[in-house]
Amino acid sequence: MRPLRIKASSYPVSSSNFQGLQEMTDTEIEQYYSATLLKDFSDNTDGTGVGELNVTTDGSGAGTTIGTITDTKRQDAIGTHPTAGATTSVNVYTFKQVNSTASESITNRPVGYESSGTIGVHEFTDSELDTDILDKVLGDLVAQGNYVTGQYTLAASAPSGGTWTSRYTLIDTQVDETEDTKYIWQKTAATTAAASDYKPVKVDGTSLKEMTVAEIEQVVPNLRNRITDSTIGTYALQSGAPASGTWVQQGATFSDTRQEVGSQTYEGNYTGNYTGGYTGAKTYAGSYSGSYTGAYTGNYVGTSNYSGAYSGSYSGSYAADYDGYAGTSYAGSYSGSYTGYYEGAKTYTGYYSGAYSGNYAGNYVGTSAYAGTYSGTYTGYYAGDTVLASEETVSTVKLWLKTAA
Secondary structure, X not given: OEEEEEEEOOOOOOOOOEEEEEEOOHHHHHHHHHHHHHHHHHHOOOOOXXXXXXXXXXXXXXXXXXXXXXXXXEOOOOOOOOXXXXXXXXXXXXXXEOOOOOOOOOOOOEEEEEOOOOOEEEEOOHHHHHHHHHHHHHHHHXXXXXXXXXXXXXXXXXXXXOEEEEEEEEEEEOOOOOEEEEEEEEEEEOOOOOOOOOOEEEEEOOEEEEOOHHHHHHHHHHHHHHHHHHOOOOEEEEOOOOOOOEEEEEEEEEEEEEEEEEEEEEEEEEEEEEEEEEOOOEEEEEEEEEEEEEEEEEEEOOOOOEEEEXXXXXXXXXXXXXXXXXXXXXXXXXXXXXXXXXXXXXXXXEEEEEEEEEEEEEEEOOOOOEEEEEEEEEEEEEEEEEEEEEEEEEXXXXXXXXXXX
């Protein structure tokens, strides 16, 4: 069923030019109903009305979250090597659409002509308002008709056609510290001004009378609730279109970018504990305490007497008591065990087994890995996380409008 309007030879309508009643066309519904009802959306700037969008950085807005936009930025300077990973600062924009129930109160209803079933002229019921008028208004909203306002879009600058007002600001911090700024725009003035001659009629006592703008606007709460119930005119913020229904992207894509972090080889000082394997020849200077078993060749020099067993040939003079000629020296070879003290410098070659404590400087050469704890300053080439000057894209999101179930 379509709403009826007064037909006249000229406008405004008077008793002299009145020609009767006729059904409103789709264009006439758009120019009067859609333009009037949707203007209430664009006039409301706080984002609290049912069906409207709001964006906050603390998530405090009214309604249901439809998505988020994140701006990440490296806190560490380009070229630095953070030991705990590159930290980031994050600013999150939370998008919500209000989907509560608006309070409905209609005292003046449009009149239509029913051509099937109960044929005749009667006021629109709530169900007929939804399907025959409000669904048409929502169709004009999602089609972004020239006569309507209230639509949202995501863009760096205002779209063409009509007047667009910036509602919310969204910032992505770039690698060079500049800002890539986009906005949520709402259309607040139509591309083409709607005609005001074709007004729907209402029952006024025993006659029909054109409805005023205020009487038409009584249906705005019903329109808001229709968005929630039908889901046509709802928005989503995500990288791809939602799976259920038909969705159309509104405007541009928002990209969150930041400096890349990569593993690079660089020269510098490293202080801390290193635990791992070492393979190869390396000079190690330090304190060694422990058992040493092996061949030792060197001089024994000291003032202490050496006491031990000596086995070998001794050739020299031997003086002792001799039962024979008194006072006579005996010279010859003596073979046997001699136990006594030896003093002086002597080269000793053999095996020494025991505890050795002192400083050892030399090369560690082997094929096995050395694993242990190293603590100190290392200057050389070190491979690790480095904040780069190049850019990486963290995420991309788009604003979607549902146009069909």
